[in-house]
Amino acid sequence: MKTTVKTTATPARVAITKSAEGVAYISLNLAPANAYYEAFLREIGVVIRTLEQDDSVRVVVIKSGLEKFFCAGADIKVFASNSVQQNLALVAAARINADAIENSSKVYIAEISGHCLGGGLEIAMACDFIFAAEGNYRFGLPEIKLGLIPGNGGTQRLVRRIGRRAAMELLLTGDTFGVGQAQELGLLDGIYSRDSLTEGTREFANEIARGPGRAIAATKRTLREGSSLPLAQGLALEAELADALYETPDAAEGLQAFLEKRSPVFNQ
CATH class of the missing domain: 3.90.226.10 (2-enoyl-CoA Hydratase; Chain A, domain 1)
Incomplete structure (x- = not known):
């Protein structure tokens, strides 16, 4: 609704x-x-x-x-x-x-x-x-x-x-x-x-x-900002944003859903 x-x-x-x-x-x-x-x-x-x-x-x-x-x-x-x-x-x-x-x-x-x-x-x-x-x-x-x-x-x-x-x-x-x-x-x-x-x-x-909100935002930012940076700086930005996601509940849910062979339910 x-x-x-x-x-x-x-x-x-x-x-x-x-x-x-x-x-x-x-x-x-x-x-x-x-x-x-x-x-x-x-x-x-x-x-x-x-x-x-x-x-x-x-x-x-x-x-x-x-x-x-x-x-x-x-x-x-x-x-x-x-x-x-x-x-x-x-x-x-x-x-x-x-x-x-x-x-x-x-x-x-x-x-x-x-x-x-x-x-x-x-x-x-x-x-x-x-x-x-x-x-x-x-x-x-x-x-x-x-x-x-x-x-x-x-x-x-x-x-x-x-x-x-x-x-x-x-x-x-x-x-x-x-x-x-x-x-x-x-x-x-x-x-x-x-x-x-x-x-x-x-x-x-x-x-x-349906995807994870923080990962969606990180993806958009890496493409928006990284595309105008030299490769080394773009990679550094990607690494910074990627590393910050590993401890999120959505990452835990994504991994657990994969192991359980079901669709993940993301909340962030």
């Missing part, structure tokens, strides 16, 4: 649904396109920080409650009417959220079935996995057409996902692209029919969530 917890300020815009399996779902519901402004970003940030402190949650899925959009990024009308300082504050809030997702001890999955543009794609790329539905909608980072560049991690996370040449072309043209091209580029980690996306994401999330 699922329980629902919502933000107190604006319940309809950002909602958390938690499952008994240890998966939390963040639903964005700001019609018509989940185009964000600073207050909306701060609400999302509160949810991310709340889930980070929840030991019962191992996996977080970010999805949209809207039919046509995952997220259109910054609300351009708001952006155009803001002062430069207001826009810098908006971008700073978006960066904080993206960094919090990437640096989280939880595994984050973006579940996408509608247009995913600009800052919306930056949110998705901060996640550990991007799952998408088949369909006639678009991805893209069109900031160059506004005389800007992506400022919430878009350039750096895109090049790490699809490589320099493809990233350069997409960033310099600002062109949008469909689901098929997103898959070909390597942007997506899974693609499903529209009818099976939610179930496919749920099954994958549940499989991960």
